[in-house]
Amino acid sequence: MGSAGGPMQGRKPEIERIFRALGDATRRAMVERLSEGPVSVSRLAEPLGLTLAAVVQHVQVLEESGLVRTEKVGRVRTCGLEPAGFAAAAEWIGEQRSLWEMRLDRLGELLAGGKGSENK
Amino acid sequence: MGSAGGPMQGRKPEIERIFRALGDATRRAMVERLSEGPVSVSRLAEPLGLTLAAVVQHVQVLEESGLVRTEKVGRVRTCGLEPAGFAAAAEWIGEQRSLWEMRLDRLGELLAGGKGSENK
DNA sequence: CAAACACTAAAGCAATCGCTTAAGTATCGG
DNA sequence: CCGATACTTAAGCGATTGCTTTAGTGTTTG
Numbered sequence: 137m138g139s140a141g142g143p144m145q146g147r148k149p150e151i152e153r154i155f156r157a158l159g160d161a162t163r164r165a166m167v168e169r170l171s172e173g174p175v176s177v178s179r180l181a182e183p184l185g186l187t188l189a190a191v192v193q194h195v196q197v198l199e200e201s202g203l204v205r206t207e208k209v210g211r212v213r214t215c216g217l218e219p220a221g222f223a224a225a226a227e228w229i230g231e232q233r234s235l236w237e238m239r240l241d242r243l244g245e246l247l248a249g250g251k252g253s254e255n256k
Numbered sequence: 257m258g259s260a261g262g263p264m265q266g267r268k269p270e271i272e273r274i275f276r277a278l279g280d281a282t283r284r285a286m287v288e289r290l291s292e293g294p295v296s297v298s299r300l301a302e303p304l305g306l307t308l309a310a311v312v313q314h315v316q317v318l319e320e321s322g323l324v325r326t327e328k329v330g331r332v333r334t335c336g337l338e339p340a341g342f343a344a345a346a347e348w349i350g351e352q353r354s355l356w357e358m359r360l361d362r363l364g365e366l367l368a369g370g371k372g373s374e375n376k
Numbered sequence: 377c378a379a380a381c382a383c384t385a386a387a388g389c390a391a392t393c394g395c396t397t398a399a400g401t402a403t404c405g406g
Numbered sequence: 407c408c409g410a411t412a413c414t415t416a417a418g419c420g421a422t423t424g425c426t427t428t429a430g431t432g433t434t435t436g
């Protein structure tokens with residue numbers, strides 16, 4: 137299978153972790169909070185009703201995904217968003233969408249010309 | 257539809273399933289394949305090296321997330337992408353990004369005055 | 377210094393996940 | 407009608423996840 141139709145795939149292991157990180161509601165809530173500006177880990181934990189240990193684990197997942205960046209000064213670790221990570225995710229989604237729309241355009245031509253077999 | 261209260265948060269359970277669905281490499285590969293056009297479940301399974309049962313389960317997850325739509329005619333179930341699902345995901349990501357950038361603008365003003373967190 | 381504070385690291389546990397095998401249920405082809 | 411095809415359903419299993427508790431480490435603060 138020469139696969140002229142599937143040129144790109146699995147380009148980044150980054151994407152794996154990004155979507156996995158975003159697949160958890162708690163983590164998304166943390167991201168939404170961080171989009172308002174950087175906060176410390178314990179501040180992040182406050183509205184979540186979880187132990188600090190649990191929140192630290194979530195922060196680790198977010199940091200490994202590249203969506204969040206943290207820095208420790210003194211005894212406080214401050215977390216903030218890393219826009220590049222979001223760009224990667226948005227890019228992947230955009231690619232699927234544009235491929236799909238491209239394909240819809242071609243389908244339009246086929247329908248105009250007459251109907252034929254669509255997949256073989 | 258608009259809930260009075262917060263700006264927006266956890267608006268849709270849809271998002272949960274979308275990101276969770278996209279968090280799996282096999283499912284993303286299936287989506288990439290589907291972005292080239294609709295295919296049957298067994299056709300989808302072929303390049304994946306999995307049992308048909310496993311692929312059916314993945315298709316179910318994708319369908320429940322709203323990213324994929326399927327239709328069964330005769331004994332064949334055909335799968336295709338559902339652009340609306342991707343729109344929802346892209347929208348969520350875009351919101352976090354724009355909030356963050358908005359916030360960066362304000363930060364620029366603060367930096368003009370000095371450095372440090374504005375927290376307390 | 378001693379106590380409070382903000383994490384950090386490790387162990388353990390129930391629930392979920394991704395997968396398999398095995399046994400169905402409808403079509404379709406001859 | 408009989409067999410192949412294309413799923414469908416259910417059970418089960420090992421790995422991963424999200425959490426907790428417990429016990430640290432390093433940092434302020436009185």
